[in-house]
Amino acid sequence: MARRADPISNSMKCVFPARSINEGFARMAVAAFVAQLDPPVSVLSDLKTAVSEAVTNCIVHAYRDADSKTDCPIYITAVCTAGGLLRITVRDKGKGIPDVALARTPLYTTDAEGERSGMGFTVMESFTDRLRVRSAVGKGTTVVLEKQVGR
Amino acid sequence: MNFSTEKSGDKLRLYLRGEIDHHNAADVRTRIDRILETELPGVFYFNLSGVTFCDSSGLGLVMGRMRKCAMQDTSLIVEAPSEAVMKILNIAGMDKLLRIERSNGNGKAS
Numbered sequence: 001m002a003r004r005a006d007p008i009s010n011s012m013k014c015v016f017p018a019r020s021i022n023e024g025f026a027r028m029a030v031a032a033f034v035a036q037l038d039p040p041v042s043v044l045s046d047l048k049t050a051v052s053e054a055v056t057n058c059i060v061h062a063y064r065d066a067d068s069k070t071d072c073p074i075y076i077t078a079v080c081t082a083g084g085l086l087r088i089t090v091r092d093k094g095k096g097i098p099d100v101a102l103a104r105t106p107l108y109t110t111d112a113e114g115e116r117s118g119m120g121f122t123v124m125e126s127f128t129d130r131l132r133v134r135s136a137v138g139k140g141t142t143v144v145l146e147k148q149v150g151r
Numbered sequence: 152m153n154f155s156t157e158k159s160g161d162k163l164r165l166y167l168r169g170e171i172d173h174h175n176a177a178d179v180r181t182r183i184d185r186i187l188e189t190e191l192p193g194v195f196y197f198n199l200s201g202v203t204f205c206d207s208s209g210l211g212l213v214m215g216r217m218r219k220c221a222m223q224d225t226s227l228i229v230e231a232p233s234e235a236v237m238k239i240l241n242i243a244g245m246d247k248l249l250r251i252e253r254s255n256g257n258g259k260a261s
Contacts, residue, residue, distance in 0.1 A: 020174035027204075045204075045235045052206040056173040107243075115180065117211040119243050126242050 011079040018063045018072035026055040033078050037149045046127040053120040054090035054143045062094025084150015096137035161193035168201035171209035200231035200255050231255040
């Protein structure tokens with residue numbers, strides 16, 4: 001049989017409104033899914049932090065101008081392969097990022113008065129193996145986080 | 152997320168407990184600042200031993216209190232961050248900007 005990429009061994013999806021109370025829910029949901037891979041505590045902690053950053057960005061930035069947060073969905077999918085690679089996608093339908101490279105710059109923030117540190121993307125980058133960001137102004141942003149989790 | 156405080160002379164120690172994220176940080180920030188303003192301590196020990204989760208919102212919280220303390224001439228000492236919290240602080244280079252005591256500073260307030 002031809003050599004192929006690791007087959008998808010499991011996946012999950014969840015959708016919730018962009019309310020800050022759901023930041024805790026989102027990271028716990030991903031942590032509960034990842035637990036089946038039996039990761040070390042530090043890896044689980046890193047993943048929770050990265051997910052928290054991605055979801056917070058949706059709430060603080062993507063849907064900043066939205067009137068009613070209940071109409072603002074955040075979609076999370078998590079897929080793990082038989083090889084123990086975890087891929088988490090966090091997607092919103094918010095206002096998008098005009099300059100992704102700038103947004104990813106350490107300490108850059110558009111919300112200084114909200115006491116944001118400007119380190120969200122930097123933390124996501126440091127706490128995962130790979131971070132990809134796709135964004136379209138007026139349409140939304142997709143953040144893909146990858147981390148080797150299985151032992 | 153919650154906290155308790157302990158006062159001894161002009162030293163104030165604040166024990167923060169729970170998960171620091173964007174949702175929790177806003178409320179706790181206002182409450183901490185109110186205490187800093189009324190107590191006006193000479194040294195503020197920001198004890199993080201009870202923090203079970205921290206993302207960049209926690210970083211914002213620490214950076215903000217650093218500014219706040221500098222403005223009112225209070226010395227800030229961050230105490231007992233866990234490995235995970237330390238990792239976040241290091242990413243932003245806070246280990247170079249802040250006095251961080253890795254051990255729990257119980258009894259050192261005098």
